[in-house]
Amino acid sequence: MEANRAPVFNHASFIWSAADILRGTFKQHQYGDVILPFTVLARLDAVLAPTKQAVLAAVDGFEAGERVPEAYLRRKAGHEYSFFNRSRHDLQSLQGDADNLEENLRDYVNAFSPNVRDIFEQYKIEDTIVDLARHDLLLQVLQHFAKVDLHPKAVSNEQMGHIFEELIRRFAEASNETAGEHFTPREVIELMVTLLVAGDQDLGKDHVVRSVYDPTAGTGGMLSVADDKIKAHNTTAQVNLLGQEITEDLALSEREPQGLDGLTEAGMAKVRERERSAKSEIVEKVNKYLGDLDVDDRYKVDKIESLLAEVAADDNLRAIAGANSRADFAHAPGLQMVTEDAVWQVEDSSNAVLKELQGMPWERLREMLLECGLYERLRYTV
Template sequence: MSRLSAFVWSVADTLRGPYSEAEYGSVILPFTVLRRLECVMKPHREVMADIVSSYPGEQQRRTHLKLKTRTEDSSGLSFWTTSDYSLKKALQDPDNLAENLIDYVGGFSANLDVFKSFDFENVLRTLDARNRLAQVVRHFEGIDLSPDAVSNADMGDLFENLIYRFAESANEGAGQFYTPRDVVRLLVDLVYAEDTEALRDRGTVRSIYDPTVGTGGMLTVADEHLHELNPDASTALFGQEINPRTYAICKADLLIKGQDPSNVRQGDTLVVDRFEDRRFDYVLSNPPFGTDWKAVEQEVKGEHARGGQGRFAPGLPAVGDAAMLFLLHAASKMRDVDDTGRGGKVGIVLNGSPLFNGGAGSGPSEIRGHLLERDLVEAIVALPNDMFYNTGIATYLWILSNAKVAEHKGTVRLIDASKFGTKLRKSIGSKRLEITEQDRERVIRAFAGTQDEQSEQQVPVKTFSNRDFAYWTVTVERPLQLRFECIPETISAVTEHKTLGKITGLTEALESFGEERYLNREKFNRALGAHLGDLGVKLTPAQRKTLWQVIGVHDGKADYCRVQTGKQKGELEPDAALRDTENVPFGWGGHPKTHGAFQETVQDYFDAEVKPHVDDAWIDWTKQKTGYEIPFTRHFYEYVPPRPLEEIDADLERVVGEIMELLREVEA
């Protein structure tokens, strides 16, 4: 594959000069698509011409062409061209080469509109004007991209490899288009794992959807794997893609496979769901990592505000990271559970932040809570670092299901496969590791619970209750205790205050008040109030409050301040500076892991963990929030003891000796 990709890309030598590196892809990608289509059509051109001349309607042509071209390995062609041209024939008339190719591409059936997305007519005329068209056409005419030479899966690899090169040369984020095949195969195996037997049944029909479809790589692998399990299975592939070039490639690829091209649609998934009225058996996705959603903020927030009817009703992540929006979208596209108990499944690639970002009550926490409380999270698999082409960060596969088997209901499996990658002989961008077939089988066995307990190559797996990731955040208050003194430091703070400093006579009144220390706020206010009244300095209630707040300093020996008015009169007043929060896990101290156990669980936690250390603290029961966090790394942390002190001392002595030796050489 790398040799074929290099050969296809070598046409860049022809383009060098009239084209910049950033423009190579705009020529190479559409010509690769055209040559692939031509090689697929070649054995059927006579049949195609006969059907085109015999039937005027698009639907009639499509039906008869599929029937006439169907084989054991193919469901038949559903596209054609009314043109007699091929790349070879067009080259025979070099003076009219551009017009011949425009005629060729323009003759394709209406369902093959992908060359509009490439603006291919303009590409051809520009090549012709720059005197490079004939050389490029000859190059591609000499490449065998027939299905016998290049399978559909290999063709998908080729497309994505070319896109990777194109994005790399243009200094773009290549990885947003290109999901490594080893990652895709693992994701597909995980999604199919518990459905394997059902997928072998006769008459199996499954729908597979990718909301960030790219060139269709995930759909291709999922489709081929399903047919490995059951050659007679029927699949319907669906995808949505924002990028016009990758959309065009995906649509052409599905046409070649005999899929309905209308099932691939262009558009931003976060703005509009092009399949709003559909749900699917399987949803697969590798959304872009760390991209913001500022450009679609208005639309996303509008859908969030619609409540239960919107995909994003459960919560919104920070505007800087759209990953959890795609997670919510994928979860919303699972088919409903039917009478047989079969529902939908999701496999999605995410970075680490959706596991833990955002505290209790935040959008990300609410999204996690939405998924966990509805028992949709089946498993999360940690991948090795350095698995992707444009990033070396930690990545995770989330597997969702709305129809878990009985033994997995109410639970989540965390699987740590981070140490099961195999080093590549040569890095590709940031990708230094791959998941081999052997690695993949180990992870699947861990997921299925069929690992050999005696094996040293076990993948670590831990099973948790959904509510093991839930907690309450409660506010702990401590009483306000203040000391008051009208000394130069506090008077200076009043003078510099933006409001108090403008009150006529206040500074002078404070200077004449004396430096007596008060440990009771009410006594201080009464004494200072009388003093200010004698001097004719009048303050509003708000100004009086601001004054004691500026002068008062925390002092643990001072009397407690109490609320002076309202329903809470006489109660202890909290000190905002000493306010703290405590996270109390559901089930703490053996209590039930239920929302109803909130008060008793939190009270017992407070009595055991807080009260012994700060006896005057209390819980503000009005500020409780429920949060959800999946601390994956913490659950698989392995303690590594420090080296013995003797070993460290020996290293230090050796290094000091080396330094001293170097200094002696310098002095000499």
């Protein structure tokens, strides 16, 4: 544990030394407003580096602001993350054009996918960039953060969480605030999570799905520890992490938030049928989602049937469906990946149904497949 803390402390100390650049221009309590968002930026820049060029090639045909499906990036670029950046710049290349640094850095931040842009909007990073540029400090700050290696191979997710918490502690001290207002010590988190999972009698069941919700998520430490502890107890468990944070400058989880939809779905109706639905019922269900397409109903049904069969052939999903209720299965993290990979197996711009499915938001696609009997197929088809 002590060996693990040493690199954490060294990274945090180096990052916080950016205060030496800010001193005299910014007040002490403002240091965190610069250091925290730039730490996040440096981490994301390092995480995306290995697949950056492949992602740029893959998104070349998409319009600015157009949704780029995760499954498409997985298949085209080998990109496994739920976020990306479509700028050709990175923290290193930005330093090469000092005269246009402010504009280029703002463009770089705005080139992130919407889920990451939201984080930087909470940090008000564009205002920070303008302030740094006005005081001729932007290049110095950027060079400082470009020196630290925050790639996951050098700094694990757990270590990154510790680094961020140490930075928050220093930020709290500089602001004359109590650090406990901003984060919970890891020892306390470990105890709370242990108590949380200790009473779950079904946690050892194969492929069980559990949702963990933290209404004061902060840096996401509680969620990540819960995820690790549940999976250490049961390696086949599927964990859905949910969180929110009222303190905007801390609203960053170590792992991607999954959203808050579905928490009220525990009362969903029980399975009503095990047999395949009659053709007329399938047509009605499919047209609920694809009714606007000027395509023969039988063709639409055939395409959805093919997709259902493709997804239902996944052995891991079958095991998850067999071990969980329909409501829990709907939020199994693996379901989205398998489904979107199946949808994006073929690219055919002339296929109206396929094009509609590829552009459909995940929540609506999931709802359609479940309504058309995906859960029942996985659970009862041999």
